[in-house]
Amino acid sequence: MSLAARVPDGECGVGHCARRTGRRSYSPFVPTNRRPRVTIDQVAQATGVSRQTVSRAINNKSEIDPETRQRVLDAARAMGYRPSRFARGLVRQDLITLGLVIADVLNPFFPEVTAGVLEAAERRGWQVVVYNTGSEHRKELEVVDLLFDQVDAGVAFLLHHDAIAKAAAGNLPFVLLDKGGRAPAVPGVRIDFEGGARRGLEYLIGKGHRRIAMLDDEMALSGEAPNARRELYLRVMGERGIPVDVGWIQPAHNSIDGGAAAMERLLSAHRDVTAVFAYNDVIAIGAQLRARALGLRVPEDCAFLGFDGLSIGELVEPPLTTLHIDKRRLGEIAVEQAALLLAGAGETEIPEAVIEPQLLIRASA
Amino acid sequence: MSLAARVPDGECGVGHCARRTGRRSYSPFVPTNRRPRVTIDQVAQATGVSRQTVSRAINNKSEIDPETRQRVLDAARAMGYRPSRFARGLVRQDLITLGLVIADVLNPFFPEVTAGVLEAAERRGWQVVVYNTGSEHRKELEVVDLLFDQVDAGVAFLLHHDAIAKAAAGNLPFVLLDKGGRAPAVPGVRIDFEGGARRGLEYLIGKGHRRIAMLDDEMALSGEAPNARRELYLRVMGERGIPVDVGWIQPAHNSIDGGAAAMERLLSAHRDVTAVFAYNDVIAIGAQLRARALGLRVPEDCAFLGFDGLSIGELVEPPLTTLHIDKRRLGEIAVEQAALLLAGAGETEIPEAVIEPQLLIRASA
DNA sequence: GTGAAAGCGCTAACAA
DNA sequence: TTGTTAGCGCTTTCAC
Numbered sequence: 001m002s003l004a005a006r007v008p009d010g011e012c013g014v015g016h017c018a019r020r021t022g023r024r025s026y027s028p029f030v031p032t033n034r035r036p037r038v039t040i041d042q043v044a045q046a047t048g049v050s051r052q053t054v055s056r057a058i059n060n061k062s063e064i065d066p067e068t069r070q071r072v073l074d075a076a077r078a079m080g081y082r083p084s085r086f087a088r089g090l091v092r093q094d095l096i097t098l099g100l101v102i103a104d105v106l107n108p109f110f111p112e113v114t115a116g117v118l119e120a121a122e123r124r125g126w127q128v129v130v131y132n133t134g135s136e137h138r139k140e141l142e143v144v145d146l147l148f149d150q151v152d153a154g155v156a157f158l159l160h161h162d163a164i165a166k167a168a169a170g171n172l173p174f175v176l177l178d179k180g181g182r183a184p185a186v187p188g189v190r191i192d193f194e195g196g197a198r199r200g201l202e203y204l205i206g207k208g209h210r211r212i213a214m215l216d217d218e219m220a221l222s223g224e225a226p227n228a229r230r231e232l233y234l235r236v237m238g239e240r241g242i243p244v245d246v247g248w249i250q251p252a253h254n255s256i257d258g259g260a261a262a263m264e265r266l267l268s269a270h271r272d273v274t275a276v277f278a279y280n281d282v283i284a285i286g287a288q289l290r291a292r293a294l295g296l297r298v299p300e301d302c303a304f305l306g307f308d309g310l311s312i313g314e315l316v317e318p319p320l321t322t323l324h325i326d327k328r329r330l331g332e333i334a335v336e337q338a339a340l341l342l343a344g345a346g347e348t349e350i351p352e353a354v355i356e357p358q359l360l361i362r363a364s365a
Numbered sequence: 366m367s368l369a370a371r372v373p374d375g376e377c378g379v380g381h382c383a384r385r386t387g388r389r390s391y392s393p394f395v396p397t398n399r400r401p402r403v404t405i406d407q408v409a410q411a412t413g414v415s416r417q418t419v420s421r422a423i424n425n426k427s428e429i430d431p432e433t434r435q436r437v438l439d440a441a442r443a444m445g446y447r448p449s450r451f452a453r454g455l456v457r458q459d460l461i462t463l464g465l466v467i468a469d470v471l472n473p474f475f476p477e478v479t480a481g482v483l484e485a486a487e488r489r490g491w492q493v494v495v496y497n498t499g500s501e502h503r504k505e506l507e508v509v510d511l512l513f514d515q516v517d518a519g520v521a522f523l524l525h526h527d528a529i530a531k532a533a534a535g536n537l538p539f540v541l542l543d544k545g546g547r548a549p550a551v552p553g554v555r556i557d558f559e560g561g562a563r564r565g566l567e568y569l570i571g572k573g574h575r576r577i578a579m580l581d582d583e584m585a586l587s588g589e590a591p592n593a594r595r596e597l598y599l600r601v602m603g604e605r606g607i608p609v610d611v612g613w614i615q616p617a618h619n620s621i622d623g624g625a626a627a628m629e630r631l632l633s634a635h636r637d638v639t640a641v642f643a644y645n646d647v648i649a650i651g652a653q654l655r656a657r658a659l660g661l662r663v664p665e666d667c668a669f670l671g672f673d674g675l676s677i678g679e680l681v682e683p684p685l686t687t688l689h690i691d692k693r694r695l696g697e698i699a700v701e702q703a704a705l706l707l708a709g710a711g712e713t714e715i716p717e718a719v720i721e722p723q724l725l726i727r728a729s730a
Numbered sequence: 731g732t733g734a735a736a737g738c739g740c741t742a743a744c745a746a
Numbered sequence: 747t748t749g750t751t752a753g754c755g756c757t758t759t760c761a762c
Binding site for chain 2: 738739740741742
């Protein structure tokens with residue numbers, strides 16, 4: 001392909017290249033017929049005023065003749081002019097973009113966190129860029145790189161150890177949503193899974209359950225983070241002297257169907273369990289639905305306990321008992337921490353933030 | 366029609382004209398001692414090389430001595446250097462940001478659309494900024510202004526007539542998600558609510574229902590857009606010669622609770638309705654839940670038909686029959702249209718895109 | 731009320 | 747391999 005073929009029409013003749021646009025690079029991602037940018041200078045020229053006057057008109061400044069302003073505005077619109085946010089951002093240093101990294105938009109947990117983040121960001125006049133990783137290892141690493149390039153601060157759910165390390169090692173103000181049991185040097189919000197899980201399990205045991213199964217997230221099994229929920233399950237059962245059959249622990253894909261499939265597997269081998277403690281509500285709901293479809297009564301034959309406190313837990317029958325996390329608050333706190341970091345606070349100066357899951361008794365357990 | 370001619374009186378459409386203030390006012394949350402930016406020149410100076418060499422190191426270019434690179438990188442990290450995305454964006458014209466405007470992250474409809482948008486954007490290497498309006502009039506207008514300032518193209522759900530007009534009148538490539546019955550000059554995706562609603566109503570009528578209530582969105586009542594679902598309801602009932610009691614039409618807040626409250630109001634006055642056609646699944650689910658709580662059997666005493674085809678419809682008992690919209694595809698198409706616009710296509714050159722809601726028979730009707 | 735000049739921080743082209 | 751030069755498009759002084 002010849003060079004000329006890649007050059008937008010009218011910018012470069014066959015003979016000599018007009019040097020004005022000669023330095024533009026043409027990335028393969030950009031369609032070749034990309035609308036060339038209309039600049040403030042072009043508007044100025046077309047209107048016969050200086051570019052500052054155009055700037056004044058566009059920015060609604062006072063020191064300008066109303067008539068001139070209107071003329072400029074009309075021309076600007078007609079020419080399709082829009083100020084470049086890059087040029088503006090370069091000169092006005094106050095435009096802040098926050099990167100929000102979530103695992104899965106379709107899991108209702110994340111929209112709630114997102115709502116908190118968006119609200120807190122909006123209060124500060126920040127804009128929010130959203131990235132979805134699916135908790136894939138490769139994707140997480142990629143997204144961390146993007147973060148460095150594209151935003152002023154990051155707030156993220158990250159499952160994989162190296163992605164977290166990379167994010168924390170960069171120069172970007174970075175907050176971990178669900179900090180887990182990680183080193184205190186990484187700022188973030190800790191969700192007290194241990195406390196929550198303990199409260200839930202003790203509730204189940206208090207209700208007389210002994211054969212309590214656990215539907216664990218298969219992703220969490222592969223991630224290098226310590227899985228607080230399963231550990232706690234084992235510990236509490238141990239403390240109470242309740243023997244645990246390894247078959248009671250089933251990995252589940254993090255989805256309704258995943259929960260259902262895991263439940264079916266569980267029942268085929270261990271029909272005698274009387275309660276299920278799930279990694280989260282989505283898995284719990286899938287499991288409960290399947291259990292009922294298979295003829296079990298809930299909670300009489302089998303009780304279900306979720307984790308997260310999603311509102312969709314109220315839709316199933318019976319409504320799901322769960323450990324409720326204030327997800328909106330989680331998002332808000334993370335933004336507050338990001339603001340502190342951005343203001344120059346050291347990573348160790350960020351106050352410890354812990355979200356305490358609360359037992360929300362509905363009817364499934 | 367000229368671009369300028371479509372601009373509403375008193376609006377300017379370019380830059381941020383009728384804004385609250387030119388300069389964004391800072392919330393008290395942001396401390397004033399913002400960390401001053403470390404620049405590439407400072408790193409260059411500290412390392413004793415030129416800034417171009419720093420640039421090469423940072424961008425992992427090949428024409429640089431590995432040892433120099435490492436020295437620069439170390440210094441950069443130590444100094445807390447991060448390239449300015451504005452300066453970069455100014456010189457590399459290929460960084461594209463898409464603005465996605467949704468009404469409510471917490472309504473599962475939007476995460477699904479968002480998933481489609483994020484995926485399509487990622488394929489193109491675009492980043493996505495998300496704005497949430499709550500369908501509030503003021504917010505919609507504000508967000509449109511932000512769009513002009515902050516992104517290269519916008520894809521939006523907008524309820525209010527003037528917000529749409531403003532967005533369409535600006536120089537920003539703009540795509541309306543759910544274009545409704547609006548002027549063809551606004552690019553966007555049309556969801557065929559008429560076709561969907563007709564299919565749904567004929568299904569109900571075919572099942573023998575005559576006293577069919579409609580739970581309408583109270584927001585849609587206030588928005589200036591024609592409410593296709595209610596119009597169709599009236600029209601189809603009229604065509605079939607089925608008399609409609611105005612009391613059968615209840616406005617509902619767009620939420621589970623809103624649907625429940627509306628259902629309760631409906632039942633208190635019109636216990637004899639045999640089917641409910643809801644504005645969307647969220648309202649339908651709330652209504653169905655409340656109806657069952659009040660002792661009605663579904664679908665025997667009262668059938669329920671939703672709109673949207675949300676997956677949460679599968680969680681309730683009985684699973685919700687609904688008009689399914691391919692929300693993910695909707696998001697993808699919108700991004701494709703935005704790409705065309707960005708590539709310089711005229712508004713009238715955008716191919717017509719229509720999403721056809723499909724009757725998804727589960728068990729509630 | 732308007733214009734000229736001086737950058738903001740970075741990368742691409744070219745020179746050394 | 748490295749440095750120098752020339753902008754990218756805009757806003758902010760500071761003159762006029």
